[in-house]
Amino acid sequence: MHWKTRQKMMKLLLGGVTFGFLAYQWFPMVIMAVLSFTDPEGGVTFPMRGVSLHWYREFWADSFIDDFKPPMYRSLMLAVMCSVTTATLALAAVQAMRSRFFGSNFFFYLILLGIMAPGILVGLGMAFVARILGIPLAWYTTTFAVHMVWTLPFGMLLLMAAFNRFDHKLEEAALTLGASRWTTFWRITFPLVLPGVIGAALFGFTLSYDEFARSLFATGSEQTLPLIVFAQVDRQLEPTLYALGTTTTVISLLMIGFFALLFHIVRRRSRSDVAITT
């Protein structure tokens, strides 16, 4: 076979695998969204019967899972808390690690452990801690604690990448111009790594908003949205769940879009700043 034909076929094959997988990955979510618009008589699978907003009305009404609105509010609040805290603590942690203090390697792996530790065990351990020490379980204390264990390492890795990317001579230049370390950090360093900070905030938000394994044992009676969804799947599957699933997926996508926009604006601005300073 001619070498160009062979290369073309290879490309076709690999492209087929890639697009095939992307379809495979996205299709269920699309189908779920479609099925959520089925008629009151429609079931949880095809054939779909008619088009209506029935299941959306159904889940918006208080009847479904004793009202989903408080759990959704809790999930959103928790996500915002994780987002802000992740960005802040990760920024401090990465800035600290730049000076390679004694034990900084150990510190790095300590945080990285949060990605590796299985969620269900972290939740289980937190439940024990609360029970033994007599701390009441709550989404804004114990759940918040274990969510951060999951989001902080992502924030740290993102910010490390951001810190590695900029020219450290800019900081030295600011220092030689007489700026204090404090001023240098806020006027030079921070604007340059801001895209990384935004990325850390995005991870903090979406990972916490959707987190379920870590919340399971650590949350107590005031449950978050993924927890009531999990409970409902165990009980009964109905198109209301599709409507809910579609709604929260849209919320996730909107958040990603929002952060992407923020990222874009900040990066453009910092680029023009750098263009002026250099």
Place this chain on the structure above:
Amino acid sequence: MTTPVESHRYDLELKGITKRFDDFVAVKNLSLSVERGQFVCLLGPSGCGKTTTLRVIAGLEEPEQGEVWIGGVRVDDMPPWERDFAMMFQDFALFPHMTVRKQIGFGLEMMKRPKAEIQRRVDETLATFEISEMGDRKPDTLSGGEKQRVALARALITQPGILLLDEPIGSLDFSLRESVMLELKDVQRRLGITFIWVTHDQNEAFSLGDTVVVMNHAQIEQSGPPETIAERPRTRFVADFIQGNNVFEGTVAAIEGGHARIQTASGIFAVPVDPSQAPAPGAAVTFSIRADILTSQPTDGHVNRLTATCRAVEYLGAIRRYDLVLEDGRSVKLEQFRSTGTRINEGEKVTLGWRVEDGVLHTPPAGAPA
């Protein structure tokens, strides 16, 4: 039609190569013939198409039009790994996961040579390039100069017909370049391999090349021995690009025998023309005169004259370079050996002159109004 016999005269032949990247034309209808054992330098500013030309020869880029012949074989339809050449990359492209020994043997291994032969030839090559003691080291432990040697050894061990070099010393320290250049020239002479060397540095091109090919805007501006390029720039671009030329713009006032009288803002000058290709009176033309041919002590033969004031003096070893201002505000460069001529002081007014035959009239760029 090209017969194979004709093609065998050349080690490398490009015929009418055109290569586009979307809307950008990187190489336009380029033809080039290189005889066996020649050292050819492709010289030009960045973006002129010299590297693309090299990659077309290698097969790393596929031209839209034209033919590539290597060693008398038409290779347009062959992938890089079947063409008879070797290449040195600007960043050396050493494989980070292989020891120097493995690295150098890689080409022979790909040619499915017996193990014993690979072993022997790698040993020889390591010895030839005086890198035997680095055989077991990985590239990240090598200095720039050592990497360069390994890359050269890796390329030459397969005994290629031609060696393509893409700015091969551009990433080396300035202090190393001179010695590496001499070494590479020596290697080329010893092995008799055709070298195609891409560079943007004219000193490199002039001190190494048997032939210098000056490129601009995807085309060849001029090709020839270094002396010709330096002393008889064919186009205005070459005259501007090569240091040491004073370029004048003007219009043809009259054609008189072997020369044209050209009206410029600084006066009327006589410049030799080829009577068969003489421009029409009134045509806009450019010509140049080398800074080291101008004299500040004109005699009767120096019929072209200029009055200028010295603005600055530079010392370049045996040479003094003067920056002078003409009465119309233009600047002119003058180079003189320190041993000859008297020193001109800053602010001093002098008369410059040159003989008719010293001026070089440029061919207008293709497509420009005559």
Place this chain on the structure above:
Amino acid sequence: MSAFRQRSSVSYLLALPAALWMIAGLIVPTLFIVWVSFWATRRFSLESPLGLMHYIKFYNTPVYQKLVIDTVLQTGLLMGITLVLGYCMAYFIVGKVRGEGRKILLILLLIIPFWTSALIRTIAWIPFLGVNGVINQSLIFLGLIDEPIGVFLYSRTGITMAQVSFYTLMATGPVVYVMRNIPPSLQQAAQCLKASPTRVFWRITVPLTIPGVLIGQMLVFLNVMADFATASAIGGNKFTYLGNLVLNLYESGQLSFASVIAVVLMLTMFAGVALLLRVVDIRRLGAL
């Protein structure tokens, strides 16, 4: 390194909050699990005597040990599938797609689901897999089968299908990252040294992307080992892995025994990571 360094004391202050958080949210809970696993009573009480009671129970019950093997086998299967799928996709996106914009688009299409709810994605699989699900309906429509078959929902096939769609990203991402950092001149240099694309792939591309493969496989390993939600929602609690067992034991109040299983899960994961690092010479990680 940069001259911009704060004094050590400032670094410690900056690192302190994150370190304390990780200790309180991760290290202490883990130690508590280990502690509780040695409580030799059925009650959850601080007065419990310490002992190996629950470990002995685990040791004497082959069903639980089979569960460890099932979990490891399922994880191994997922690692195999995601390795091949993930590498093919990374190679296509980095090596074959032209234009930075298109590459970024494909990468985004790949990772956006990671930022949406895994639980919702699991639920989304259910209409696909059921007896009257999309897959069965399509197969009947294509004439490949006459009657709906039940191999998808409540089966290992269904669980595996869903897990592949969740975890392939983790195998692909790090390979894409590492592959994008390989200068194209390396592959071209190999071609110029007479290596065909197949040989360039095996001799240059593969060795240089091993760090990415390793990181990706580690992520898949850790996540599938601990995954219980997929098996629970799609497997209908019929098929369980170690994570499901922890959940079931916790819900039935057997906290010490749940801790033993948790410890077993942790040890298996440690062993797996150690093995992964052993299989691939870690010194090669420094190559890039």
